[in-house]
Amino acid sequence: MRVSIQKMLGKSLKSLVLAGCLMMTAQVTEAKAITTPDGGMPLVHWAVLQSKPGTMSEMMGMAARNVAPLAAKETGTYALYGSLDKQNPNVMRLLEIYEDETAYEIHVGTDGFHKYKEERKEILEKLVILPVDPIVLEQKTEGTGTNVVLHLYEVKPEKLDAFKKLIAKEMRRGVKEDAGVMGLFATAEQERSNVIHTYELFKDDAARDAYKNSKAHQAFWKKAQQMLNSTKEIENLPGNVVLSKKGFHDKK
Numbered sequence: 001m002r003v004s005i006q007k008m009l010g011k012s013l014k015s016l017v018l019a020g021c022l023m024m025t026a027q028v029t030e031a032k033a034i035t036t037p038d039g040g041m042p043l044v045h046w047a048v049l050q051s052k053p054g055t056m057s058e059m060m061g062m063a064a065r066n067v068a069p070l071a072a073k074e075t076g077t078y079a080l081y082g083s084l085d086k087q088n089p090n091v092m093r094l095l096e097i098y099e100d101e102t103a104y105e106i107h108v109g110t111d112g113f114h115k116y117k118e119e120r121k122e123i124l125e126k127l128v129i130l131p132v133d134p135i136v137l138e139q140k141t142e143g144t145g146t147n148v149v150l151h152l153y154e155v156k157p158e159k160l161d162a163f164k165k166l167i168a169k170e171m172r173r174g175v176k177e178d179a180g181v182m183g184l185f186a187t188a189e190q191e192r193s194n195v196i197h198t199y200e201l202f203k204d205d206a207a208r209d210a211y212k213n214s215k216a217h218q219a220f221w222k223k224a225q226q227m228l229n230s231t232k233e234i235e236n237l238p239g240n241v242v243l244s245k246k247g248f249h250d251k252k
């Protein structure tokens with residue numbers, strides 16, 4: 001391997017969040033939904049990148065140099081939240097949130113993004129862009145998380161509407177009421193609407209355990225599991241995920 005996992009867990013891993021590269025804060029109290037200016041749902045998709053073995057740190061460095069500085073200034077690029085698969089650190093998954101299609105086109109049309117695409121060609125083995133419809137995009141207004149877990153739920157089709165309402169309610173509650181829950185996001189695949197992907201960000205391992213074992217979450221899970229055909233949990237390597245401060249608008 002050209003780069004060890006230990007080095008990945010060093011400074012380069014801190015670049016996982018591109019558009020969320022804003023100031024950290026010690027006090028986090030407010031929770032809000034990421035929306036468009038008119039209160040609607042923004043454009044969301046997942047980007048799954050796989051590098052050649054041992055080169056993910058290199059690719060992350062390319063993104064940090066070429067994309068992050070521009071993304072932080074793009075008003076319509078709300079958040080790019082990433083995580084490295086614990087079982088395969090050559091795989092990074094990004095939850096990408098934009099105001100709309102125009103904002104996305106601006107982001108991918110910059111010189112910095114094109115330079116990043118050129119630089120990564122030799123080490124990028126696979127790229128999948130998954131269009132999704134957001135169900136809930138709830139986070140603290142600022143802060144940092146170090147623990148990320150992803151879930152993949154296949155919902156019984158006849159239970160889909162009920163499951164969406166249930167998970168949206170629980171995620172809003174969790175971010176609002178639990179201090180260590182930094183952000184909870186749920187999306188549905190556009191081509192398979194009963195396949196739900198989540199991105200769950202916690203302050204640290206203890207915060208995740210506290211949320212998972214809370215009475216409220218246990219009550220949610222008791223109802224939710226009856227609505228599912230299957231569930232899969234994806235553990236991720238630890239790293240600093242700094243929350244973006246963009247995409248907060250009062251609903252009209």
